[in-house]
Amino acid sequence: MTIRRSAPVGRPRGFDADKALENAMRVFWEHGYEGASLTDLTEAMGINRTSMYAAFGNKEELFRKAWARYAAGPAAYGAESLVEPTARQVAAVFLHGAVRSATLPGYPTGCLSLRASLIGGDDGQAIRELLAVSRQETRTQLTKRFERAVEEGDLSRETDPALLARFIMTIANGVAVQAAGGADRADLELVVDAALRNWPPV
Amino acid sequence: MTIRRSAPVGRPRGFDADKALENAMRVFWEHGYEGASLTDLTEAMGINRTSMYAAFGNKEELFRKAWARYAAGPAAYGAESLVEPTARQVAAVFLHGAVRSATLPGYPTGCLSLRASLIGGDDGQAIRELLAVSRQETRTQLTKRFERAVEEGDLSRETDPALLARFIMTIANGVAVQAAGGADRADLELVVDAALRNWPPV
DNA sequence: GCAGTTATGGATCGATCGGTAAGGAATTGG
DNA sequence: CCAATTCCTTACCGATCGATCCATAACTGC
Numbered sequence: 246m247t248i249r250r251s252a253p254v255g256r257p258r259g260f261d262a263d264k265a266l267e268n269a270m271r272v273f274w275e276h277g278y279e280g281a282s283l284t285d286l287t288e289a290m291g292i293n294r295t296s297m298y299a300a301f302g303n304k305e306e307l308f309r310k311a312w313a314r315y316a317a318g319p320a321a322y323g324a325e326s327l328v329e330p331t332a333r334q335v336a337a338v339f340l341h342g343a344v345r346s347a348t349l350p351g352y353p354t355g356c357l358s359l360r361a362s363l364i365g366g367d368d369g370q371a372i373r374e375l376l377a378v379s380r381q382e383t384r385t386q387l388t389k390r391f392e393r394a395v396e397e398g399d400l401s402r403e404t405d406p407a408l409l410a411r412f413i414m415t416i417a418n419g420v421a422v423q424a425a426g427g428a429d430r431a432d433l434e435l436v437v438d439a440a441l442r443n444w445p446p447v
Numbered sequence: 448m449t450i451r452r453s454a455p456v457g458r459p460r461g462f463d464a465d466k467a468l469e470n471a472m473r474v475f476w477e478h479g480y481e482g483a484s485l486t487d488l489t490e491a492m493g494i495n496r497t498s499m500y501a502a503f504g505n506k507e508e509l510f511r512k513a514w515a516r517y518a519a520g521p522a523a524y525g526a527e528s529l530v531e532p533t534a535r536q537v538a539a540v541f542l543h544g545a546v547r548s549a550t551l552p553g554y555p556t557g558c559l560s561l562r563a564s565l566i567g568g569d570d571g572q573a574i575r576e577l578l579a580v581s582r583q584e585t586r587t588q589l590t591k592r593f594e595r596a597v598e599e600g601d602l603s604r605e606t607d608p609a610l611l612a613r614f615i616m617t618i619a620n621g622v623a624v625q626a627a628g629g630a631d632r633a634d635l636e637l638v639v640d641a642a643l644r645n646w647p648p649v
Numbered sequence: 650g651c652a653g654t655t656a657t658g659g660a661t662c663g664a665t666c667g668g669t670a671a672g673g674a675a676t677t678g679g
Numbered sequence: 680c681c682a683a684t685t686c687c688t689t690a691c692c693g694a695t696c697g698a699t700c701c702a703t704a705a706c707t708g709c
Contacts, residue, residue: 255655277566419621457685
Protein backbone atom coordinates (compact mmCIF):
# COMPACT_ATOMS: atom_id res chain seq x y z
CA MET A 246 0.00 0.00 0.00
CA THR A 247 0.97 3.66 -0.18
CA ILE A 248 0.88 4.22 3.56
CA ARG A 249 3.94 6.05 4.76
CA ARG A 250 5.10 4.87 8.17
CA SER A 251 7.06 8.09 8.77
CA ALA A 252 7.99 11.33 7.05
CA PRO A 253 9.02 10.88 3.40
CA VAL A 254 12.69 10.82 2.60
CA GLY A 255 14.14 12.21 -0.58
CA ARG A 256 12.99 14.65 -3.17
CA PRO A 257 9.20 14.95 -3.20
CA ARG A 258 7.25 14.01 -6.30
CA GLY A 259 6.66 16.97 -8.53
CA PHE A 260 3.33 15.85 -10.00
CA ASP A 261 -0.06 14.58 -8.89
CA ALA A 262 0.06 10.81 -9.43
CA ASP A 263 -3.72 10.59 -9.32
CA LYS A 264 -4.22 13.18 -12.04
CA ALA A 265 -1.46 11.61 -14.08
CA LEU A 266 -3.19 8.23 -13.89
CA GLU A 267 -6.49 9.84 -14.85
CA ASN A 268 -4.91 11.30 -17.97
CA ALA A 269 -3.16 8.02 -18.79
CA MET A 270 -6.54 6.29 -18.56
CA ARG A 271 -7.98 8.67 -21.12
CA VAL A 272 -5.13 8.03 -23.54
CA PHE A 273 -5.52 4.25 -23.20
CA TRP A 274 -9.27 4.69 -23.57
CA GLU A 275 -8.85 6.50 -26.84
CA HIS A 276 -5.96 4.62 -28.43
CA GLY A 277 -6.00 1.21 -26.76
CA TYR A 278 -3.02 -0.43 -25.15
CA GLU A 279 -0.61 -0.83 -28.01
CA GLY A 280 -1.93 2.22 -29.83
CA ALA A 281 -0.95 4.46 -26.91
CA SER A 282 2.76 5.19 -27.10
CA LEU A 283 4.83 6.19 -24.13
CA THR A 284 5.24 9.58 -25.76
CA ASP A 285 1.46 10.01 -25.96
CA LEU A 286 1.05 8.85 -22.38
CA THR A 287 3.78 10.88 -20.73
CA GLU A 288 2.82 14.03 -22.62
CA ALA A 289 -0.77 13.67 -21.45
CA MET A 290 0.39 12.87 -17.94
CA GLY A 291 2.63 15.91 -17.89
CA ILE A 292 5.71 13.95 -16.84
CA ASN A 293 8.65 12.34 -18.57
CA ARG A 294 9.41 8.69 -19.14
CA THR A 295 11.66 8.24 -16.14
CA SER A 296 9.09 9.62 -13.73
CA MET A 297 6.43 7.35 -15.20
CA TYR A 298 8.57 4.26 -14.79
CA ALA A 299 9.48 5.24 -11.24
CA ALA A 300 5.89 5.88 -10.26
CA PHE A 301 4.01 3.15 -12.14
CA GLY A 302 6.51 0.43 -13.06
CA ASN A 303 6.15 0.05 -16.78
CA LYS A 304 3.59 0.47 -19.53
CA GLU A 305 1.73 -2.73 -18.71
CA GLU A 306 1.43 -1.90 -15.01
CA LEU A 307 0.37 1.61 -15.88
CA PHE A 308 -2.41 0.14 -17.97
CA ARG A 309 -3.46 -2.21 -15.18
CA LYS A 310 -3.75 0.73 -12.80
CA ALA A 311 -5.62 2.78 -15.39
CA TRP A 312 -7.94 -0.16 -15.93
CA ALA A 313 -8.65 -0.44 -12.21
CA ARG A 314 -9.46 3.26 -12.15
CA TYR A 315 -11.75 2.81 -15.13
CA ALA A 316 -13.53 -0.15 -13.56
CA ALA A 317 -14.12 1.76 -10.34
CA GLY A 318 -15.23 4.90 -12.16
CA PRO A 319 -16.85 5.03 -15.59
CA ALA A 320 -17.49 1.28 -15.60
CA ALA A 321 -18.89 1.03 -12.11
CA TYR A 322 -22.39 0.60 -13.54
CA GLY A 323 -21.67 -3.12 -13.92
CA ALA A 324 -21.39 -3.77 -10.22
CA GLU A 325 -24.06 -1.22 -9.37
CA SER A 326 -26.63 -2.93 -11.57
CA LEU A 327 -26.33 -6.20 -9.67
CA VAL A 328 -27.91 -4.84 -6.51
CA GLU A 329 -31.12 -3.78 -8.22
CA PRO A 330 -34.14 -5.61 -6.82
CA THR A 331 -35.43 -7.17 -10.04
CA ALA A 332 -33.82 -8.73 -13.09
CA ARG A 333 -35.52 -6.16 -15.27
CA GLN A 334 -34.02 -3.33 -13.28
CA VAL A 335 -30.64 -5.01 -13.37
CA ALA A 336 -30.82 -5.12 -17.16
CA ALA A 337 -32.05 -1.53 -17.38
CA VAL A 338 -29.39 -0.12 -15.08
CA PHE A 339 -26.68 -2.13 -16.83
CA LEU A 340 -27.65 -1.06 -20.33
CA HIS A 341 -28.34 2.57 -19.54
CA GLY A 342 -25.09 2.62 -17.60
CA ALA A 343 -23.32 1.28 -20.65
CA VAL A 344 -24.82 4.07 -22.75
CA ARG A 345 -23.84 6.78 -20.30
CA SER A 346 -20.35 5.40 -19.80
CA ALA A 347 -19.79 5.16 -23.54
CA THR A 348 -20.94 8.74 -24.13
CA LEU A 349 -19.45 10.61 -21.18
CA PRO A 350 -18.86 14.25 -22.08
CA GLY A 351 -15.17 15.04 -21.99
CA TYR A 352 -14.14 11.40 -22.26
CA PRO A 353 -13.40 9.18 -25.25
CA THR A 354 -16.45 7.44 -26.62
CA GLY A 355 -17.07 3.74 -26.27
CA CYS A 356 -15.53 1.31 -23.82
CA LEU A 357 -11.90 1.15 -22.72
CA SER A 358 -12.06 -2.61 -22.42
CA LEU A 359 -13.16 -3.10 -26.00
CA ARG A 360 -10.84 -0.52 -27.45
CA ALA A 361 -7.86 -2.06 -25.75
CA SER A 362 -8.67 -5.69 -26.23
CA LEU A 363 -10.00 -6.42 -29.68
CA ILE A 364 -6.77 -6.38 -31.60
CA GLY A 365 -3.05 -5.96 -31.40
CA GLY A 366 0.26 -7.67 -31.87
CA ASP A 367 2.13 -9.91 -29.49
CA ASP A 368 2.89 -7.17 -26.98
CA GLY A 369 -0.67 -6.68 -25.84
CA GLN A 370 -1.60 -10.32 -25.39
CA ALA A 371 -1.38 -10.25 -21.60
CA ILE A 372 -3.57 -7.16 -21.51
CA ARG A 373 -6.12 -8.71 -23.83
CA GLU A 374 -6.34 -11.76 -21.60
CA LEU A 375 -6.77 -9.54 -18.56
CA LEU A 376 -9.66 -7.71 -20.18
CA ALA A 377 -11.22 -10.88 -21.55
CA VAL A 378 -11.23 -12.36 -18.05
CA SER A 379 -12.75 -9.16 -16.73
CA ARG A 380 -15.59 -9.22 -19.25
CA GLN A 381 -16.16 -12.88 -18.56
CA GLU A 382 -16.44 -12.12 -14.85
CA THR A 383 -19.03 -9.46 -15.58
CA ARG A 384 -21.01 -11.97 -17.60
CA THR A 385 -20.72 -14.56 -14.83
CA GLN A 386 -21.97 -12.05 -12.28
CA LEU A 387 -24.95 -11.22 -14.46
CA THR A 388 -25.65 -14.93 -14.93
CA LYS A 389 -25.62 -15.54 -11.18
CA ARG A 390 -27.83 -12.53 -10.61
CA PHE A 391 -30.37 -13.87 -13.10
CA GLU A 392 -30.15 -17.34 -11.54
CA ARG A 393 -31.09 -15.74 -8.26
CA ALA A 394 -33.98 -14.01 -9.99
CA VAL A 395 -35.22 -17.38 -11.18
CA GLU A 396 -34.98 -18.80 -7.66
CA GLU A 397 -36.84 -15.80 -6.31
CA GLY A 398 -39.63 -16.19 -8.84
CA ASP A 399 -38.69 -12.89 -10.43
CA LEU A 400 -37.94 -14.73 -13.68
CA SER A 401 -39.74 -17.78 -15.08
CA ARG A 402 -38.25 -21.20 -14.44
CA GLU A 403 -37.93 -21.62 -18.19
CA THR A 404 -35.60 -18.68 -18.73
CA ASP A 405 -31.92 -19.35 -19.31
CA PRO A 406 -29.89 -17.03 -17.04
CA ALA A 407 -26.69 -17.53 -19.04
CA LEU A 408 -28.46 -16.62 -22.27
CA LEU A 409 -29.96 -13.55 -20.66
CA ALA A 410 -26.55 -12.46 -19.44
CA ARG A 411 -25.02 -12.90 -22.88
CA PHE A 412 -27.94 -11.03 -24.42
CA ILE A 413 -27.33 -8.07 -22.14
CA MET A 414 -23.58 -8.17 -22.71
CA THR A 415 -24.05 -8.33 -26.46
CA ILE A 416 -26.20 -5.21 -26.51
CA ALA A 417 -23.85 -3.38 -24.15
CA ASN A 418 -20.92 -4.26 -26.39
CA GLY A 419 -22.83 -3.10 -29.43
CA VAL A 420 -23.63 0.16 -27.68
CA ALA A 421 -19.93 0.69 -26.99
CA VAL A 422 -19.06 0.10 -30.63
CA GLN A 423 -21.80 2.40 -31.82
CA ALA A 424 -20.68 5.12 -29.44
CA ALA A 425 -17.09 4.74 -30.62
CA GLY A 426 -18.44 5.14 -34.14
CA GLY A 427 -20.09 8.43 -33.35
CA ALA A 428 -23.60 7.55 -32.19
CA ASP A 429 -24.83 10.06 -29.64
CA ARG A 430 -26.32 9.35 -26.25
CA ALA A 431 -29.92 10.04 -27.20
CA ASP A 432 -29.87 7.59 -30.10
CA LEU A 433 -28.34 4.86 -27.97
CA GLU A 434 -30.84 5.42 -25.17
CA LEU A 435 -33.57 4.75 -27.73
CA VAL A 436 -31.82 1.57 -28.84
CA VAL A 437 -31.54 0.34 -25.28
CA ASP A 438 -35.16 1.20 -24.57
CA ALA A 439 -36.16 -0.79 -27.63
CA ALA A 440 -34.14 -3.77 -26.44
CA LEU A 441 -35.68 -3.60 -22.98
CA ARG A 442 -39.21 -3.31 -24.32
CA ASN A 443 -39.68 -7.05 -24.23
CA TRP A 444 -38.25 -8.52 -21.09
CA PRO A 445 -37.24 -11.20 -20.66
CA PRO A 446 -36.52 -11.67 -24.36
CA VAL A 447 -37.12 -15.42 -24.20
CA MET B 448 -6.90 -3.60 -64.14
CA THR B 449 -4.73 -6.65 -64.36
CA ILE B 450 -5.63 -7.45 -67.97
CA ARG B 451 -2.57 -8.29 -70.06
CA ARG B 452 -2.84 -7.05 -73.62
CA SER B 453 -0.22 -9.52 -74.88
CA ALA B 454 2.08 -12.24 -73.60
CA PRO B 455 3.78 -11.30 -70.32
CA VAL B 456 7.35 -10.11 -70.55
CA GLY B 457 9.85 -10.76 -67.81
CA ARG B 458 10.13 -13.20 -64.97
CA PRO B 459 6.75 -14.63 -64.01
CA ARG B 460 5.39 -14.08 -60.53
CA GLY B 461 6.37 -16.88 -58.22
CA PHE B 462 3.29 -16.81 -55.99
CA ASP B 463 -0.50 -16.81 -56.20
CA ALA B 464 -1.54 -13.21 -55.62
CA ASP B 465 -5.09 -14.27 -54.78
CA LYS B 466 -4.03 -16.69 -52.10
CA ALA B 467 -1.54 -14.17 -50.77
CA LEU B 468 -4.32 -11.58 -50.43
CA GLU B 469 -6.54 -14.14 -48.73
CA ASN B 470 -3.84 -14.81 -46.15
CA ALA B 471 -3.20 -11.11 -45.69
CA MET B 472 -6.91 -10.62 -45.02
CA ARG B 473 -6.78 -13.22 -42.27
CA VAL B 474 -3.83 -11.51 -40.61
CA PHE B 475 -5.57 -8.11 -40.72
CA TRP B 476 -8.73 -9.79 -39.45
CA GLU B 477 -6.92 -11.16 -36.44
CA HIS B 478 -4.56 -8.32 -35.55
CA GLY B 479 -6.16 -5.23 -37.04
CA TYR B 480 -4.42 -2.76 -39.30
CA GLU B 481 -1.67 -1.41 -37.09
CA GLY B 482 -1.38 -4.64 -35.11
CA ALA B 483 -0.44 -6.56 -38.25
CA SER B 484 3.23 -5.97 -38.99
CA LEU B 485 4.75 -6.36 -42.40
CA THR B 486 6.67 -9.31 -41.03
CA ASP B 487 3.43 -10.99 -39.93
CA LEU B 488 1.79 -10.25 -43.25
CA THR B 489 4.56 -11.33 -45.59
CA GLU B 490 5.21 -14.50 -43.60
CA ALA B 491 1.55 -15.46 -43.84
CA MET B 492 1.50 -14.51 -47.51
CA GLY B 493 4.57 -16.62 -48.20
CA ILE B 494 6.44 -13.79 -49.90
CA ASN B 495 8.97 -11.18 -48.90
CA ARG B 496 8.55 -7.48 -48.43
CA THR B 497 9.72 -6.44 -51.88
CA SER B 498 7.29 -8.76 -53.61
CA MET B 499 4.43 -7.46 -51.50
CA TYR B 500 5.24 -3.86 -52.34
CA ALA B 501 5.54 -4.67 -56.03
CA ALA B 502 2.26 -6.55 -56.11
CA PHE B 503 0.06 -4.53 -53.75
CA GLY B 504 1.63 -1.07 -53.39
CA ASN B 505 2.06 -0.61 -49.66
CA LYS B 506 0.54 -1.70 -46.38
CA GLU B 507 -2.43 0.63 -46.64
CA GLU B 508 -3.32 -0.45 -50.17
CA LEU B 509 -2.88 -4.06 -49.16
CA PHE B 510 -5.40 -3.50 -46.41
CA ARG B 511 -7.84 -1.81 -48.78
CA LYS B 512 -7.67 -4.80 -51.13
CA ALA B 513 -8.04 -7.21 -48.21
CA TRP B 514 -11.02 -5.20 -47.02
CA ALA B 515 -12.66 -5.37 -50.43
CA ARG B 516 -12.15 -9.12 -50.42
CA TYR B 517 -13.67 -9.31 -46.96
CA ALA B 518 -16.69 -7.21 -47.93
CA ALA B 519 -17.34 -9.38 -50.97
CA GLY B 520 -16.83 -12.60 -49.05
CA PRO B 521 -17.43 -13.08 -45.32
CA ALA B 522 -19.28 -9.77 -45.00
CA ALA B 523 -21.51 -10.19 -48.04
CA TYR B 524 -24.48 -10.90 -45.79
CA GLY B 525 -24.99 -7.15 -45.45
CA ALA B 526 -25.87 -6.60 -49.07
CA GLU B 527 -27.66 -9.94 -49.33
CA SER B 528 -30.02 -9.10 -46.50
CA LEU B 529 -31.34 -6.01 -48.26
CA VAL B 530 -33.10 -7.96 -51.00
CA GLU B 531 -35.22 -9.97 -48.58
CA PRO B 532 -38.94 -9.33 -49.12
CA THR B 533 -39.84 -8.15 -45.60
CA ALA B 534 -38.17 -6.01 -42.99
CA ARG B 535 -38.30 -8.88 -40.57
CA GLN B 536 -36.46 -11.13 -42.97
CA VAL B 537 -33.94 -8.39 -43.67
CA ALA B 538 -33.21 -8.19 -39.96
CA ALA B 539 -33.05 -11.97 -39.57
CA VAL B 540 -30.71 -12.49 -42.52
CA PHE B 541 -28.52 -9.62 -41.42
CA LEU B 542 -28.16 -10.78 -37.83
CA HIS B 543 -27.75 -14.46 -38.58
CA GLY B 544 -25.26 -13.50 -41.26
CA ALA B 545 -23.36 -11.49 -38.69
CA VAL B 546 -23.26 -14.51 -36.40
CA ARG B 547 -22.04 -16.86 -39.12
CA SER B 548 -19.46 -14.40 -40.41
CA ALA B 549 -18.13 -13.80 -36.92
CA THR B 550 -17.80 -17.52 -36.19
CA LEU B 551 -16.54 -18.93 -39.49
CA PRO B 552 -14.54 -22.11 -38.91
CA GLY B 553 -10.93 -21.60 -39.91
CA TYR B 554 -11.17 -17.80 -39.76
CA PRO B 555 -10.53 -15.32 -36.98
CA THR B 556 -13.57 -14.66 -34.84
CA GLY B 557 -15.47 -11.41 -34.89
CA CYS B 558 -15.50 -8.73 -37.54
CA LEU B 559 -12.54 -7.41 -39.49
CA SER B 560 -14.05 -3.95 -39.60
CA LEU B 561 -14.32 -3.65 -35.84
CA ARG B 562 -10.98 -5.23 -35.10
CA ALA B 563 -9.22 -2.85 -37.43
CA SER B 564 -11.09 0.31 -36.61
CA LEU B 565 -11.70 0.68 -32.91
CA ILE B 566 -8.28 1.84 -31.85
CA GLY B 567 -4.80 2.69 -32.98
CA GLY B 568 -2.30 5.48 -33.28
CA ASP B 569 -1.93 8.09 -35.96
CA ASP B 570 -0.91 5.67 -38.69
CA GLY B 571 -4.25 3.93 -38.96
CA GLN B 572 -6.44 7.01 -39.05
CA ALA B 573 -7.14 6.81 -42.78
CA ILE B 574 -8.09 3.16 -42.43
CA ARG B 575 -10.36 3.87 -39.49
CA GLU B 576 -12.14 6.54 -41.49
CA LEU B 577 -12.54 4.16 -44.42
CA LEU B 578 -14.13 1.55 -42.18
CA ALA B 579 -16.28 4.07 -40.34
CA VAL B 580 -17.66 5.27 -43.66
CA SER B 581 -18.30 1.70 -44.68
CA ARG B 582 -20.25 0.91 -41.52
CA GLN B 583 -22.18 4.14 -41.91
CA GLU B 584 -23.10 3.14 -45.45
CA THR B 585 -24.37 -0.18 -44.21
CA ARG B 586 -26.52 1.60 -41.66
CA THR B 587 -27.81 4.00 -44.29
CA GLN B 588 -28.75 1.10 -46.55
CA LEU B 589 -30.62 -0.59 -43.75
CA THR B 590 -32.40 2.67 -42.97
CA LYS B 591 -33.51 3.09 -46.57
CA ARG B 592 -34.63 -0.49 -46.71
CA PHE B 593 -36.77 0.00 -43.61
CA GLU B 594 -38.13 3.25 -45.03
CA ARG B 595 -39.25 1.28 -48.06
CA ALA B 596 -40.85 -1.25 -45.73
CA VAL B 597 -42.84 1.56 -44.11
CA GLU B 598 -43.96 2.79 -47.52
CA GLU B 599 -44.99 -0.71 -48.50
CA GLY B 600 -47.02 -1.17 -45.34
CA ASP B 601 -44.63 -3.87 -44.18
CA LEU B 602 -43.81 -1.74 -41.14
CA SER B 603 -46.11 0.58 -39.23
CA ARG B 604 -46.08 4.28 -40.07
CA GLU B 605 -45.01 4.94 -36.49
CA THR B 606 -41.77 2.99 -36.67
CA ASP B 607 -38.52 4.90 -36.99
CA PRO B 608 -36.44 3.32 -39.79
CA ALA B 609 -33.22 4.97 -38.60
CA LEU B 610 -33.72 3.66 -35.08
CA LEU B 611 -34.43 0.18 -36.40
CA ALA B 612 -31.26 0.27 -38.47
CA ARG B 613 -29.20 1.35 -35.50
CA PHE B 614 -30.82 -1.31 -33.37
CA ILE B 615 -29.82 -4.00 -35.84
CA MET B 616 -26.32 -2.61 -36.24
CA THR B 617 -25.87 -2.45 -32.47
CA ILE B 618 -26.75 -6.10 -32.02
CA ALA B 619 -24.58 -7.12 -34.97
CA ASN B 620 -21.66 -5.21 -33.49
CA GLY B 621 -22.25 -6.80 -30.12
CA VAL B 622 -22.30 -10.21 -31.76
CA ALA B 623 -18.93 -9.49 -33.35
CA VAL B 624 -17.45 -8.47 -30.03
CA GLN B 625 -18.88 -11.52 -28.30
CA ALA B 626 -17.51 -13.79 -30.99
CA ALA B 627 -14.09 -12.16 -30.72
CA GLY B 628 -14.31 -12.83 -26.99
CA GLY B 629 -14.89 -16.53 -27.49
CA ALA B 630 -18.66 -16.95 -27.71
CA ASP B 631 -19.54 -19.86 -29.99
CA ARG B 632 -21.96 -19.85 -32.87
CA ALA B 633 -24.77 -21.68 -31.10
CA ASP B 634 -24.84 -19.21 -28.20
CA LEU B 635 -24.92 -16.23 -30.51
CA GLU B 636 -27.69 -17.73 -32.64
CA LEU B 637 -29.76 -17.91 -29.47
CA VAL B 638 -28.97 -14.29 -28.67
CA VAL B 639 -30.02 -13.20 -32.14
CA ASP B 640 -33.18 -15.28 -31.97
CA ALA B 641 -34.01 -13.60 -28.68
CA ALA B 642 -33.48 -10.17 -30.20
CA LEU B 643 -35.68 -11.01 -33.17
CA ARG B 644 -38.46 -12.40 -31.01
CA ASN B 645 -40.19 -9.07 -30.82
CA TRP B 646 -40.16 -7.33 -34.13
CA PRO B 647 -40.22 -4.50 -34.71
CA PRO B 648 -38.82 -3.66 -31.28
CA VAL B 649 -40.72 -0.34 -31.11
C1' DG C 650 26.77 21.28 6.56
C1' DC C 651 26.86 16.51 5.16
C1' DA C 652 25.25 11.81 4.11
C1' DG C 653 21.42 9.34 2.45
C1' DT C 654 17.40 8.99 -0.43
C1' DT C 655 14.23 9.94 -4.04
C1' DA C 656 12.68 12.56 -8.31
C1' DT C 657 13.71 14.83 -12.56
C1' DG C 658 15.67 15.80 -17.25
C1' DG C 659 18.13 14.41 -21.21
C1' DA C 660 20.54 11.28 -23.79
C1' DT C 661 20.58 6.83 -25.40
C1' DC C 662 19.85 1.71 -25.67
C1' DG C 663 18.58 -2.48 -28.81
C1' DA C 664 14.54 -3.93 -31.29
C1' DT C 665 11.14 -3.26 -34.46
C1' DC C 666 8.35 -0.30 -37.43
C1' DG C 667 7.07 0.64 -42.67
C1' DG C 668 9.54 1.18 -46.74
C1' DT C 669 13.42 0.94 -50.29
C1' DA C 670 17.98 0.43 -53.12
C1' DA C 671 20.85 -2.75 -55.67
C1' DG C 672 21.91 -6.81 -57.97
C1' DG C 673 21.07 -11.53 -59.39
C1' DA C 674 17.44 -14.84 -61.37
C1' DA C 675 14.01 -16.01 -64.71
C1' DT C 676 11.34 -15.20 -68.56
C1' DT C 677 10.07 -13.25 -73.74
C1' DG C 678 11.22 -11.35 -78.19
C1' DG C 679 14.63 -10.91 -81.48
C1' DC D 680 23.12 -15.70 -77.77
C1' DC D 681 21.59 -11.18 -76.45
C1' DA D 682 18.78 -7.26 -74.93
C1' DA D 683 14.74 -6.02 -72.44
C1' DT D 684 11.61 -6.71 -68.84
C1' DT D 685 9.96 -8.35 -64.51
C1' DC D 686 10.47 -10.78 -60.12
C1' DC D 687 13.05 -12.22 -56.07
C1' DT D 688 16.75 -12.00 -52.39
C1' DT D 689 19.52 -9.46 -49.29
C1' DA D 690 20.77 -5.79 -46.99
C1' DC D 691 19.69 -1.53 -45.40
C1' DC D 692 17.21 3.21 -44.50
C1' DG D 693 15.33 6.75 -40.97
C1' DA D 694 11.80 6.77 -37.52
C1' DT D 695 9.71 5.11 -33.56
C1' DC D 696 8.91 1.53 -30.12
C1' DG D 697 9.41 0.47 -24.81
C1' DA D 698 12.87 0.87 -21.55
C1' DT D 699 17.12 2.44 -19.15
C1' DC D 700 21.53 5.03 -17.72
C1' DC D 701 23.50 8.88 -15.57
C1' DA D 702 24.12 13.24 -13.77
C1' DT D 703 21.68 16.66 -11.23
C1' DA D 704 18.06 18.60 -8.16
C1' DA D 705 15.46 18.54 -3.91
C1' DC D 706 14.28 16.75 0.22
C1' DT D 707 15.08 14.43 5.47
C1' DG D 708 17.78 12.91 9.35
C1' DC D 709 21.93 13.53 11.75
